[in-house]
Amino acid sequence: MGVRDNTGRGAIRWGDAVLAAIASVSWALVAMAGTAALGLHLLGADAAGALGPMTAAVVVLGAGGSVTPSGDVSAFGLSGAEASTTVDFAPLGVGLAGAVLLAWFFLRSLRAAGTWISGTELAVRAAAVAVLFVAVIGGLAWAGHDLITIDGGQLGLDKVKVPGIPGLGDIGGLLPGRLAGLAHAKARVGFSVDAARSLAGAVCWVLGVLVIALLASRRTPLPRGWEALHRVVRPAVSALVAVALVAVAAGLAAAAYAAIGDAHPRRIAGAALLGAPNAVWLAIPLGLFVPWSGHATGTLARLLPHPLDQLLGVRTDQSVTLGRLAQLDHRVWLLALATAVLMLYAGVLAAARTPVRGRSLGAFTGSCALALGAATALALPLMVWLTGVSANASLSVLGFDAFGAGVELHGDAGLAVALGAAWGAGAGAAGALLARVSGAAGRRAAPLAGEASAPPGPRGETAGAPGPYHPAPPYRPPNPDTNPYLKLPPGLHGSPTLPGLPDRPPAGPRPRRPPYEGPPPPPGAPRGRR
Secondary structure: OOEOOOOOOOOHHHHHHHHHHHHHHHHHHHHHHHHHHHHHHOOOOHOOOOHHHHHHHHHHHOOOEEEEEEEEEEEOEEOOOOEEEEOOOHHHHHHHHHHHHHHHHHHHHHHOOOOOHHHHHHHHHHHHHHHHHHHHHHHHHHOOOOEEEEHHHHHHHHHHHHHHEEEOEOOOHHHHHHHHHHHOOOOEEEEEEEEHHHHHHHHHHHHHHHHHHHHOOOOOOEEOHHHHHHHHHHHHHHHHHHHHHHHHHHHHHHHHEEEOOOHHHHHHHHHHHHHHHHHHHHHHHHHOOOOOOEEEHHHHHOOOOHHHHHHHHOOOOEEHHHHHHHHOOOHHHHHHHHHHHHHHHHHHHHHHHHHOOOOHHHHHHHHHHHHHHHHHHHHHHHHHHHEEEEEEEEEEEOOEEEEEEEEEEEHHHHHHHHHHHHHHHHHHHHHHHHHHHHOOOOOOOOHHHHHHOOOOHHHHOOOOOOOOOOOOOOOOOOOOOHHHHOOOOOOOOOOOOOOOOOOOOOOOOOOOOOOOOOOOOOOOOOOOOO
């Protein structure tokens, strides 16, 4: 059962749309939940609370949701304890795992439609995926709350001894007494998911994933009238997506190498599963000279990589640029070299996927530079926004500050747009020139990009796509020594019209066929011309 779309092509199969949505959302959430649970387990978070609610909360965070922690601390038998925590941090490792599978299954369901798909059917399929995903996130938001109890006796605070200070006397009755009281304190830190903000974030997340997937997939059909996306937009966007995934793979490989010789390899593995895209996609804008600003205090400052921990280890905001980091460690300049190589790789990849279509070198280079520049101008501020970090935690008892930590790090999104356009245009032009010189230009263009504006051929085929009526051009000239079909039998040669064939018979009147002289017909058969 289906509803006819507005193009008259046929009926929209609601059953196929719903089944495709169920498959896409199910596999995406399985990947997100598995990544979150494994990362939390490797970090040892399940030792303080139930793994199920924490996994649900991290999945909601990875899908653009919001988690609100709360605390209730009791010490010395007194009231007035206050704990406050704010977290604005997205574990992109969880989100990326779900986004890859969601996009793969969604695009796979569209490819069965043929060379084009109606706008109504595309909207129906995307809406089915979005509605189902948001509904599941709403269920996780209801389940993602728990209470974690921290026992002060396990911290060993009652064993701390403070000697007397010359000139001040013995202060052992002050600080050790407070520490002994804290040793018997119970800290209950809870967290709950903000349902309204999480649902709004899930809508933005799933729609963003579907839009990026449609723009990056070069073999997925689109509605009629969107042919320019095949030729111009999709090669550039697919190249940037490939570069971003390659960078994440390199970050995971670096984390695996660091975990081999570390005393706590499980922690490194867990942090890499949850936050490898955060670190990599923060390093790419930084390597492209996008300025950042922020500060870090407390224990969170010690979690930052070197030399970022030295630069942000103050309470006032500091400007984070590649030059300032290089003053602390000159090896940081290798980050600029690595990001430049990544951009050049994106330029070559985009040129190889862009159809040449008989254009001159200047026109082809300008088209690649414009497309990659526009795509990078949108992708770079998106990375800056996704990798921004804001986390603050404070715990005070009767004005006595027992714990404090925080980290703030945000990039300049406005300058990222300008730098992205400049870097993308330069990489697109350089990549197009390299691709044309090496002969790789247009070599990996998708069939839909070649069919976009080609005139129809026999039986509805298009001239731009290789097929039985339009074979693809050979990569090298024919050689009879290597192709057995070009070898002729001996003696077939000397023809003035076709080499290798005998001469044609001389022109003249065709001889008449002799009359039929077979057996006579049976009795009763009509006589006539046989």
